[in-house]
Structure formats: structure tokens, C-alpha cells
Amino acid sequence: xxxxxxxxxxxxAAAALAQAPTKETPPAPGTPKNFSLPEIRRFDLPNxxxxxxxxxxxxxxxxxxxxxxxxxxxxxxxxxxxxxVTGEMMQQGTPTRSAEEIARQVALMGGSLNVDVGxxxxxxxxxxxxxxxxxxxxxxADVARNPGFPEPALARIRNDFLRKLSIxxxxxxxxxxxxxxxxxxxxxxxxxSFPTAEMLQGYTLDQVRGFYDRNFGAARSRMYVxxxxxxxxxxxxxxxxxxxxxxxxxPAAPVVRPVSRPGVYLIDRPGAVQSTLLIGLPVAGIGxxxxxxxPLMVANAVLGGTFMSRITWNLREKNGYAYSPIxxxxxxxxxxxxxxxxxxxxxxTGASIKEIIGEIDRLRAEAPSEAELRGIQHFLAGxxxxxxxxxxGIAGKLASLDTYGVGEDYLRNYVQSIYAVTPADVLRxxxxxxxxxxxxxxxxxxxxxxxxxxxxxxxxAE
Amino acid sequence: xxxxxxxxxxxxxxxxxxxxxxxxxxATAPATLSLPVEYHTLANGLRVxxxxxxxxxxxxxxxxxxxxxxxxxxxxxxxxxxxEHLMSQGSxxxxxxxxxxxxxxxxxxxxxxxxxxxxxxxxxxxxxxxxTILWAEADRMKGLDVTEANLTIQKGVVSNxxxxxxxxxxxxxxxxxDVPQVANVNWHNAHNFYGDLADIDAATLEDAHNFFKTYxxxxxxxxxxxxxxxxxxxxxxxxxxxxxxxxxxxPPKADISEPRQEQEKRGSKTDxxxxxxxxxxxYHAPRAETDAYYALxxxxxxxxxxxxxxxxxxxxxxxGLTGEIQGxxxxxxxxxxxxGPSLYTIDLFHDPDQxxxxxxxxxxxxxxxxxxxxxxxxxxxxxxxxxxAAFYDDLERNYGFGRANLLAGFALFYDDPAxxxxxxxxxxxxxxxxxRETAEEYLRPANRTIFTVxxxxxxxx
Numbered sequence: 001x002x003x004x005x006x007x008x009x010x011x012x013a014a015a016a017l018a019q020a021p022t023k024e025t026p027p028a029p030g031t032p033k034n035f036s037l038p039e040i041r042r043f044d045l046p047n048x049x050x051x052x053x054x055x056x057x058x059x060x061x062x063x064x065x066x067x068x069x070x071x072x073x074x075x076x077x078x079x080x081x082x083x084x085v086t087g088e089m090m091q092q093g094t095p096t097r098s099a100e101e102i103a104r105q106v107a108l109m110g111g112s113l114n115v116d117v118g119x120x121x122x123x124x125x126x127x128x129x130x131x132x133x134x135x136x137x138x139x140x141a142d143v144a145r146n147p148g149f150p151e152p153a154l155a156r157i158r159n160d161f162l163r164k165l166s167i168x169x170x171x172x173x174x175x176x177x178x179x180x181x182x183x184x185x186x187x188x189x190x191x192x193s194f195p196t197a198e199m200l201q202g203y204t205l206d207q208v209r210g211f212y213d214r215n216f217g218a219a220r221s222r223m224y225v226x227x228x229x230x231x232x233x234x235x236x237x238x239x240x241x242x243x244x245x246x247x248x249x250x251p252a253a254p255v256v257r258p259v260s261r262p263g264v265y266l267i268d269r270p271g272a273v274q275s276t277l278l279i280g281l282p283v284a285g286i287g288x289x290x291x292x293x294x295p296l297m298v299a300n301a302v303l304g305g306t307f308m309s310r311i312t313w314n315l316r317e318k319n320g321y322a323y324s325p326i327x328x329x330x331x332x333x334x335x336x337x338x339x340x341x342x343x344x345x346x347x348x349t350g351a352s353i354k355e356i357i358g359e360i361d362r363l364r365a366e367a368p369s370e371a372e373l374r375g376i377q378h379f380l381a382g383x384x385x386x387x388x389x390x391x392x393g394i395a396g397k398l399a400s401l402d403t404y405g406v407g408e409d410y411l412r413n414y415v416q417s418i419y420a421v422t423p424a425d426v427l428r429x430x431x432x433x434x435x436x437x438x439x440x441x442x443x444x445x446x447x448x449x450x451x452x453x454x455x456x457x458x459x460x461a462e
Numbered sequence: 463x464x465x466x467x468x469x470x471x472x473x474x475x476x477x478x479x480x481x482x483x484x485x486x487x488x489a490t491a492p493a494t495l496s497l498p499v500e501y502h503t504l505a506n507g508l509r510v511x512x513x514x515x516x517x518x519x520x521x522x523x524x525x526x527x528x529x530x531x532x533x534x535x536x537x538x539x540x541x542x543x544x545x546e547h548l549m550s551q552g553s554x555x556x557x558x559x560x561x562x563x564x565x566x567x568x569x570x571x572x573x574x575x576x577x578x579x580x581x582x583x584x585x586x587x588x589x590x591x592x593x594t595i596l597w598a599e600a601d602r603m604k605g606l607d608v609t610e611a612n613l614t615i616q617k618g619v620v621s622n623x624x625x626x627x628x629x630x631x632x633x634x635x636x637x638x639x640d641v642p643q644v645a646n647v648n649w650h651n652a653h654n655f656y657g658d659l660a661d662i663d664a665a666t667l668e669d670a671h672n673f674f675k676t677y678x679x680x681x682x683x684x685x686x687x688x689x690x691x692x693x694x695x696x697x698x699x700x701x702x703x704x705x706x707x708x709x710x711x712x713p714p715k716a717d718i719s720e721p722r723q724e725q726e727k728r729g730s731k732t733d734x735x736x737x738x739x740x741x742x743x744x745y746h747a748p749r750a751e752t753d754a755y756y757a758l759x760x761x762x763x764x765x766x767x768x769x770x771x772x773x774x775x776x777x778x779x780x781x782g783l784t785g786e787i788q789g790x791x792x793x794x795x796x797x798x799x800x801x802g803p804s805l806y807t808i809d810l811f812h813d814p815d816q817x818x819x820x821x822x823x824x825x826x827x828x829x830x831x832x833x834x835x836x837x838x839x840x841x842x843x844x845x846x847x848x849x850x851a852a853f854y855d856d857l858e859r860n861y862g863f864g865r866a867n868l869l870a871g872f873a874l875f876y877d878d879p880a881x882x883x884x885x886x887x888x889x890x891x892x893x894x895x896x897x898r899e900t901a902e903e904y905l906r907p908a909n910r911t912i913f914t915v916x917x918x919x920x921x922x923x
Contacts, residue, residue, distance in 0.1 A: 024555045027597050029568050030590035033519035033690075058517055059858060061851075091769075099779065103769035107844055110851035112768050129851070159813070160785030166737045167811060170632035269735075274622065274630040307571070308563045317559055320618025323626055343626040345618065375567030382569015382588050386861055389518040 035385045037411050040398065041231070047247045048219030051238055052398050054226045056391055060130040061110065062227030063391040066140050067399050070215035071118045073189045073254045079211075080195035081165075085157060085203050086211045087117035090124075092153040094146040099153070102139065109136050113143065119190065120254070120333055121403065127391065133229040134237035141241025144221070147212060151205055162200050169194065172276035172343075172444040175267050179442045180339065183261040184282050190256060190335050217248015222402055226395040256334040258282035260438040264458045266451070267444040275349040275445030279356060280339030281438045287331050288404040292429060294414075296338075298421040299429040300329055301376045302368050303359060304340050308375065310359045311340060319355070321348045333403065338434060346446060350453030357436050357457075364430045367423035381415045494887070495857075499869065499880045500693050502700075506709040507681025509873040510700050512693045513865065521689040522586040522862025525599050526870040529677035530579040531655040532802060533716045535669070540620070540657010543576040544665055545673050547616045549583065550574070552607035561598050568594060573863050577794045578655075579801040580874060586861045589690035593699050600703035603683070606674045610667055617662055624656050632735045636915050637742035637809045638793040644729035645744050645911035650718045651803055681709040684873035686866040720746060720803040723909050730914040740915040741818045742809040743825065745904055747791070750800050751876070757892045757900040758806055759797055761832060762789040763845035764897075766808050767852070770844065772828045773808070783821050784810040796856040798868055798885075801875040805911075806904070818914050832901035836894035849889050 041053040072083050091113065093099040106113045109132035116123045124144055128136045168174045178193040185191030223242070225234055260281045286293050297305075304311035304327030315322040325342035344352040368376075387393050388411075401410060441457055443450065454460055500512040534542040550572075551558050562572050570587025583602065585595045628634035639656055646652035685704070687696055723746055748754035766773050766789025773787045787810045791797035812821055837845075857865045865882075873879040903909075 024601075026556075026564055027593050029588075029594050032569075032588055032590045035519065058515070059854065061854065100770070100775060103774070104844065107768055107770040107848050110847055110854075129847075156779075156782040159782065163738050163785060163811060163813060167632070170735045170737075172630065272630055274625045276630075306566060308559070308566050313559070316619055317615065320615035321622070323619055323623035343622065343630065345622060345625075375563070378569050379566045383571070385518070385569070385588055386520055386571075386586060389520050389861065390858070 035388070035415065037388075037408065040408060043235075045218060045239065045243055047243065047245055049242050049245065050222040050402070051235075052222065052224050052402075053231060053234065054394060054398070055228065055231070056226050056394055057228065059391075060228055061127055061391065062130060062133045062225055062229040063125065063127045063395045064133065064136055064140060065123050065125040065224045065395050065399065066144055067222045067224065067402075068122045068144070068216055069120065069220040069251050071120050071122050072192070073120050074211070074215050074252065075189055075192070077187070077192065078199065079203075079207065080192045080199060081161060082203060082207060082211050083122070084117045085161060085200075086208050087115040087122055088157045088160075089149050089153065089208050090115050090143060090147040090212070092150050092157075093148045094142045095148055096146075097139075097142060102143065105139060106136065108132075111136065113139065115143070121399075123399075127227075130228045133225070133227075134233045137225070137234060137237040138241050141245075144216065145242075145245050149205055149209055149212075154203070154205055154208070158200055158203055162197055165194060165197065165200065172267075172269060172272065173341075175444050176276050176278040176442045179265055179267060180278050180280060180337075180440060183265065183440050183442075184258050184337055185256070185335065186259065188255050188257060190258075190332065214249060215251075218242060218245040219247040220251055222399065224395045224398050226398070227391045254333065256332075258284045258335050258337065261440045262438050262458070263440060264454050264460045265440060265442045266447060266454065266460050266462065267442070268447040269444050270446055270448070272444070272446045273346060274343045275346055275352075275443050275450055277342045277344060277349075277352065277356075278339050278442045279353070279439055280337055281435070281440060282335070282337045283329060283433045284335060286329060286336040286433070287333065288400065288406050288410060292432070294417045295421045295425045295429050296329060296433060298373070298376060298380065298418060299363070299426045299434075300327055300338065301380055302372065302426055303327060303363050303430070303434070304356075306376070306379055308379075310363065311356055314355050314359055315342060315344065315352055319348070319351075321345050321352045321355075346449050349443065349445060349450045350456065353441060353454075353457055357439070360430070360434055360436050363426070364434065364436075367427040370423060373421070373423050373426065377419050377421070380418045384414055384418075495883050495885070497865075497883055499882060501873065501879050502697060504680065504701065504705055506705065506707055507679075508704050508707075509684035509877070510697070511684065511686040511869040511873050511879040512691075512696060513686065513688045513869055514691055514693055515688070516690050519589045519690050520586065520862060521589040521592045521595075521687065521691050522866045523584060523592075523595055523599065524686045524863060524866035524870040525583045526580045526684045526686075526867075526874045527583075527678055528579070528682040528874055529581055529673075530577050532578050532650045532718050536649060537661065538665060538669060539654050539661045540624070541661070541665055541669065541673065542581060543655070543657065544616065544620050544662055545670060546574055546576045546581050547620055548606065548608050548613065548670055549602055551612045551616060552609070553602040554605040554607065555601050556598065558612055561602065564598055565591070565595060570595070573860070575794070577799060578804075579799075580871070582867065582870070584863050584866065586863065592687070592691050592696060596696075596699045597703050599685070600707065603678060603680065603704065603707055606671065606678075608667065608670055613665070613667055613670065617665065620657070620662055621659050624659065624662070628656060633733060633740055633915055636731075636740055637744070637807055637913060640729070640731065641742050641744045641805060641807055641911060641913050644727060644913055645723075645746065645805055646720055646803065648718060648720055648803070650716055651720060675710065676713060679710040679712070680704060680707050682712055684870045686869035686873065686879070688862050688866045688869065718802045726907050727911040728913075729911060730916055732916045732918050734918040736915065736917045737814070738811050739814060739818065739917060740809065740811045741821065742807050742913045743822065744805040744807040744911045744913065745909050747804045747806045748900070748904060749802075750798070750804070753888070753892065753896060754900045754904065755797075756888045757896045758904060759791055760842070760845045760849055760889065760892055761897055761901055761905070762791060762806065763848045763852070764837060764841055765789060765828060765832065767848060772831075773825060776828055777810070777821070777824055781824060783816055783824065784812045786810065795867060796859075796864070798856070799871050801871070814917065818912065822912065826907075829901065829905050832898065833905055834898075836898050842894060842897070846889060850886060853885060853889075
């Protein structure tokens with residue numbers, strides 16, 4: 001069989017050599033297979049906790065994720081990162097398990113336990129071997145419901161966050177992001193990326209306990225289990241672990257009032273060998289629950305969101321100004337924004353900004369060709385299949401459906417809705433949302449070397 | 463060289479194939495891995511590994527060439543990596559960036575990386591695209607077509623890559639790029655792998671063509687295909703597209719060996735953008751094929767991996783010297799992606815009021831336990847479970863690339879991709895005594911390098 005194939009190929013090669021320089025075209029792909037989402041089993045506990053289970057894949061492991069609707073959004077201006085300190089303190093033991101015992105028990109299940117504190121949601125999660133899934137559910141229930149908050153751990157954890165703060169603030173990408181969030185969301189939780197050192201040092205055990213008591217409870221929580229596991233045993237473990245959890249108070253309505261802040265904002269980093277750019281504007285109201293979301297994702301992918309997109313091609317492959325420029329729509333409940341993110345050669349800072357704005361203008365003036373759009377649609381449809389080919393990917397996707405209150409039809413119709421976008425839609429979305437006159441241009445770089453280059457784009461603010 | 467990019471992508475499905483899911487077998491021993499590994503070597507020397515499953519409609523390919531930055535030309539630091547970029551600048555039938563466009567516009571993406579012992583060209587896509595991918599990778603192997611202008615642009619791109627990942631980043635290059643340059647004595651292991659910007663700028667088209675002609679030959683490569691495909695059909699396409707590419711004589715293997723280190727080394731650099739010191743402790747590791755290498759991986763699980771490790775319990779929880787500590791067998795991929803002298807590295811960030819020597823002393827107390835006493839059964843059992851979980855994570859990582867990379871590497875390094883099914887028994891065979899002996903020999907103070915990052919006063923607060 002193999003030998004025959006080789007002979008056929010040699011004959012073909014000889015023919016190709018004879019007619020020399022004509023280029024071969026790539027063989028066309030076969031017919032795509034359908035992507036089918038496995039069934040989701042849903043049930044609610046009487047205290048309001050929602051549960052979603054999905055049998056997925058063949059690896060004998062399961063991902064367990066308990067998502068609670070709380071995070072930095074529930075902090076006030078004087079208590080930034082209190083949510084993070086609380087999340088870390090929740091891992092320091094319960095009345096029946098010390099922190100060391102938690103770590104050892106979950107390690108024996110083949111996983112590790114993390115409390116991941118985000119802006120809007122906090123996830124307690126692990127990924128363990130199939131046979132230990134029920135025990136891991138019990139462990140997560142204990143950590144979520146019974147944190148001991150041992151006093152001696154607090155000083156150490158505050159100090160760890162102080163170190164982390166210092167390290168993060170050294171990074172130019174953190175500084176540009178902090179600035180753009182502050183610009184878009186003034187005096188709101190989304191706009192507060194970093195605490196002061198004094199704030200962190202002042203956090204008390206009462207404040208940690210208070211944050212936990214106000215914000216954790218069954219009615220604000222959802223449990224996702226994805227992978228291979230014994231469904232009946234897991235349902236029993238979930239009911240046993242969580243049925244007695246208090247419902248807790250409902251989430252406070254988040255304050256999200258994005259504003260666009262056109263202008264040039266410079267963060268001076270003397271001697272920097274690159275300029276770190278973050279250029280963007282709020283696209284409030286965009287999210288999986290809005291009709292413009294998927295068309296805007298397509299428009300962004302044409303503009304700057306993939307390796308073959310226009311801005312990336314321009315800055316990287318046409319000019320060599322940058323390594324991995326990328327644009328994206330950062331989706332957050334009620335407060336999405338669009339940005340182009342690029343680290344560019346210092347003496348090409350002005351030239352790079354000009355090219356970025358030029359590409360925005362071009363896609364606002366003329367719709368992309370059918371062929372260009374089709375390539376992007378294939379890409380997005382393919383990525384959807386690839387990104388959902390993992391336990392973690394699926395669990396995250398299911399959680400985000402619930403975050404935005406969209407049903408699983410969203411997943412089932414995703415590919416179709418990507419292909420439904422037309423060139424005219426891309427033009428309309430660009431014209432509606434990506435207005436160059438509203439761009440905040442945030443730059444971290446060497447002021448001496450780039451100040452003149454920035455002048456054509458507006459007055460420089462600090 | 464894309465450490466950050468690879469590591470940020472979430473873990474993924476697929477390892478499984480014939481791995482059975484013991485659904486309710488709490489009491490039975492876990493099943494060991496049994497992947498269907500089909501292996502062929504073409505007449506031109508190309509090694510081909512097929513490992514099919516049908517978990518999701520996805521196919522992943524890894525094409526490894528046996529050229530890494532260890533053996534790049536001596537006056538051309540960073541050239542192996544620059545060349546990786548040139549491989550997307552044009553081939554016999556595809557123009558600049560057309561390979562990447564072809565894969566992306568069919569729903570996939572590419573994953574290229576230059577590492578110590580190989581350079582990998584990976585593609586993942588919906589499974590209906592396999593034939594197109596194989597054609598395109600074969601096209602790159604058939605010929606390089608780069609213009610002077612495109613070389614100049616890629617020098618700019620690569621210089622910006624070095625700046626964003628090293629030169630313009632706090633702690634840039636710590637510890638992955640810094641430590642090997644101090645710990646090793648053989649130039650092949652001790653030079654700046656990412657490249658001096660002046661060397662990158664000096665590269666010529668002639669360098670590129672010589673490099674391609676020498677190393678990018680089928681007999682210096684291995685191709686792994688994993689995921690949803692029919693092995694007979696895939697093999698027919700491999701023969702059709704790769705079969706007629708001529709093999710080329712390979713230069714003699716460079717001597718990349720490192721002598722036994724007999725005295726502790728120190729190195730440091732200052733950084734004016736940081737306020738917190740950092741330190742790394744790097745030990746020369748046993749060679750990858752030895753039992754001691756597997757023992758060292760278990761030592762890492764006991765000592766430094768996870769919140770149940772000795773160092774986390776002692777240095778983080780008890781003494782509060784740092785917020786996290788990590789142990790790394792190989793910086794650029796899994797521990798199995800290395801085929802030469804390597805370093806086992808422990809690193810952490812700390813506060814200026816503690817000296818690195820104070821921290822080192824605390825770490826040494828833990829290491830000395832490993833060197834002088836045999837570990838208890840419970841500790842070793844937990845390390846084995848963690849190791850098994852870490853190995854499964856490797857197999858599932860990054861959209862099939864984790865498994866494809868192991869298979870391509872085992873084919874290229876050992877001519878033995880089925881080794882993937884014998885990894886777990888190798889860990890199971892490690893005894894407490896071997897762990898102690900390995901710690902005694904390899905975690906010797908004289909076998910290590912201490913590297914520190916020292917903040918200067920004008921850093922940001």
C-alpha cells in the first residue's frame with residue numbers, strides 16, 4: 001500500500017520537474033466534520049446554587065470549578081485587592097483541615113487547588129483523576145464554606161501581595177493597562193488595577209472576614225464539572241457538600257460607566273528600548289448577549305486580532321516594527337473595550353501609531369473583500385472547535401454562558417453566526433464602534449526619544 | 463524560545479486514545495498509558511509517528527528538525543531562532559507568510575519554537591485539513607525562498623522579540639536565559655541563545671541558505687501526527703509529499719558535553735527597574751535517558767512542585783521568605799524535550815531585607831534531608847501521583863502539541879517513539895535509595911550555580 005503510493009508520487013514529481021517553474025497550489029481540505037457539544041446536565045440546589053455537569057473526553061480526569069459572583073468589583077476605592085487577599089486567606093485551612101493538609105490531599109488526587117480572584121468572579125478550581133472527583137468536590141465545598149482565616153497567615157500574605165505589586169508595577173504592559181483602565185473607568189472598580197502599599201499593609205482579619213461574609217454564598221455560586229466522572233456519585237457529593245451552605249446576600253449592582261478619553265498619555269521609562277503601546281476605546285454594551293458582539297469579533301479579527309490580520313501584517317511583516325502586535329475586544333459585563341496592544345521599536349513609535357490608525361481608517365472606508373472575510377471566518381470557526389476541545393476550555397465556556405445569561409444555543413449557533421457576517425457588517429461595525437477620534441493612545445517608553453514622535457497625535461498628558 | 467506564549471495557553475483534551483477511563487474503580491490501580499503508536503521511516507530517512515484518536519475533530523502535527531540553538535554557528539548567536547522565522551518567509555510554492563495564512567484560513571494555527579536540541583514547526587487544525595498541512599510542511603522542507611528585504615524585516619521582528627521578552631522587561635531573561643550562560647562551560651550550552659542584537663543584525667542570506675541546506679533535511683527530522691485521522695491515508699500523503707525529498711549527509715555531531723562541576727559558581731546582574739531581588743539555584747542534571755533523570759523529576763515533585771512540596775511548606779508558609787517557589791527540569795517545554803546537558807533550576811523572588819545566602823541556607827536544610835535520608839513511603843507515593851498527573855498534563859497540553867512533541871522528540875532523539883508508553887513504569891521503578899543517591903550526587907553544592915538579580919536604587923516603587 002505504502003510502496004504503491006511512493007511510486008505514484010515519484011511519477012508525479014518527475015512530471016513536475018519537466019514543466020519547471022509553475023507553482024503548485026495546495027491540495028484543498030476535505031469536508032469539515034460537525035462540531036457537536038456533549039449534553040449538559042443542569043440542576044439547582046434549594047439554596048440557589050446552580051450545577052452543570054458534562055461528560056467530556058476520554059482522559060480519566062475531571063475539572064471542577066466553583067464560580068462565585070464576586071471579585072474586585074465588590075471592593076471600594078480604599079480596599080483594592082481586598083478580594084485577592086481574601087481569596088488567598090481562604091486557602092489557609094478550615095476547622096477540619098490545615099492548609100498543609102488541603103495541599104497534600106489535593107496533590108494525592110492528581111491536582112492542585114487554586115482560588116482564582118477576578119474582576120467579576122472568583123473561581124475555586126482543580127483538575128483531578130476520575131476516581132477522586134467526589135472527594136475533590138468535598139474538599140472544594142470545605143474551602144468555600146468553612147475558611148478558618150488563621151490570623152498568623154495574614155501578615156505573610158499581605159507581604160506576598162506587596163512583593164507581587166512591586167514586581168507587577170515594573171512591567172511596562174502592566175503600566176499601560178493600569179492607565180487605560182483608569183481612563184476608561186474613572187472612580188469605578190474596573191478602573192482600579194493596583195492598591196497602594198499602605199492599603200495592603202492595613203488589611204485586617206475583620207476586613208477579610210467581612211468581605212467573605214458579604215460576598216460568598218450559594219445563591220451567587222455555580223458549580224461546573226467537566227470530564228470523565230461517575231455522575232450519580234458526583235451529584236451526591238455536590239448535594240452533601242453544598243446543600244447546607246447559606247444562600248448569602250445577592251450581588252450589589254456593579255458600577256460600570258465607561259467613558260472614552262481621546263488623547264495621548266505617556267508613561268516615561270527612561271532608557272526603554274521599546275515603546276509599549278495600548279491604543280483603544282470603550283465599546284460598552286458589547287458582550288455575548290449583544291447582537292453586535294460576534295460581528296465585532298469578526299471585524300476585530302480582520303483588523304488586528306489574528307496573525308494574518310491587517311495591523312499585525314503591517315507592523316510585523318511589512319515593517320518589522322514589532323514582534324506580536326495584537327488587537328482584541330476585552331469583554332467584561334457592561335464594560336467591554338477594544339484595544340491594539342503592541343511593543344514597537346523606539347524610533348518607530350510615531351510611525352507605528354500612524355500605521356495602526358491608518359489601518360483603522362482603511363477598514364472604516366471600505367469593506368473587506370469576500371475572500372479576506374472568508375479566510376477570517378474559517379479561522380474563527382476553526383478556533384472555536386479547537387478551543388473547545390479541552391475540559392478547561394469547555395468549563396470556562398459554560399461558565400461564561402452563565403456570566404452573560406446566554407443559553408447553550410449560543411455555542412450551538414456560534415459557527416453559523418460567524419459565517420453570517422457580511423463585508424458590509426464589518427464596515428458598519430467599524431464605523432459604529434472603532435472611531436479613531438475617540439482613541440486613547442497610551443505609551444510607556446523613553447520620553448526623550450519619543451516625545452517629538454507623539455506630537456502629531458495630540459497634546460501629551462501624563 | 464516562546465516560553466511565555468506556550469505556557470499561557472490553557473490545557474487541552476486529547477491525550478487519551480486507548481487510555482481507559484476507570485469510571486468507578488476507586489480501589490483498583492490506575493490504568494497505565496497505552497497509546498497506539500505507529501512508526502515508519504521513509505527511504506530518505508524521515509521518521510514518521512502516527513497516533514490517532516477520535517476524541518474531537520482535530521489534528522495536530524509536529525515536525526522536529528534536529529537543529530537547536532546549542533549547535534548554531536559560533537559567530538551567529540540567535541541564528542537558529544532567526545532562521546525559524548525565515549521558514550515562514552517563503553518556500554518552493556508558498557510566498558512570504560502564506561504557510562501561516564493557509565493554515566489559519568482553514569481554521570487552524572501554527573506553533574513554531576526553537577529549543578536547545580531541535581526546532582519545531584507545528585500545525586493544528588480541524589481534521590479535514592491534514593492533507594493541506596502535510597503538503598505545506600513538505601513544501602518548506604523542499605526549498606527556502608527568502609529575499610534580502612524579507613531577511614531585513616525579520617531581523618527587525620526578532621530584535622523586537624528579544625526586546626519585549628528580555629531587554630525591555632523587568633527581570634528579563636531571568637532565569638532561563640541568564641543561568642545557562644553562567645552554569646555551563648561549553649560554548650554550545652553557555653552562549654546567549656536568543657542572540658546578541660549585533661549578531662542577529664549580521665546574519666546574511668548566504669548563512670540562511672547554508673543552514674537550510676545543512677540541517678533541514680528529511681534524515682535530520684521527525685514528523686508526528688496526532689488526533690483524528692486515518693493512519694493509512696495519512697501515511698499515503700506523507701509518502702506523496704515528503705517521499706522524494708533527497709536526504710543529505712549530516713555534519714558530525716558537535717561535542718556538547720559539560721564536565722562534572724567541582725566548585726559552586728556565582729553570577730548576578732543588576733536591574734534598575736525592579737525593587738525585589740530574585741535568585742535561582744541551578745544544578746547540572748543527569749542526562750535525560752538515565753534512571754537518575756527520572757529520580758530527579760520525582761525529587762522536584764517532593765522538593766519544589768506545588769503547595770504540598772517541602773520548600774513551599776518551609777520557605778513560603780513557615781518562614782514567609784517568598785510567595786512562591788518553583789523547580790524546573792527544562793525551561794522551554796516538557797522534561798522530555800531535552801537531549802543534552804541540562805540544568806535543574808529552583809527560582810524565587812524575595813524581599814531586600816533577606817539576603818540570598820540566608821534563603822539559600824533555608825533551602826539547603828531541605829535539600830540536605832534528601833541527600834542524607836531516604837524519603838518515607840507516603841512522600842514518595844504522593845510524588846508519584848503528582849508526577850503521573852504532570853505527565854498527563856504534558857500529553858494533553860496545547861491542542862495536541864504536547865503529545866505530538868513527545869512523540870516527535872522520542873523519534874528524533876532515540877528512534878523510539880513508543881517510549882511514550884514506557885514513561886510511567888520508569889517513574890514507578892525509582893526507589894527511595896535512588897532518590898537519595900541522585901540527590902547526593904546532583905544536588906551537591908559544588909554542582910550548582912547561584913544566580914541573583916540585584917535591584918538598584920532607582921527602580922519603580
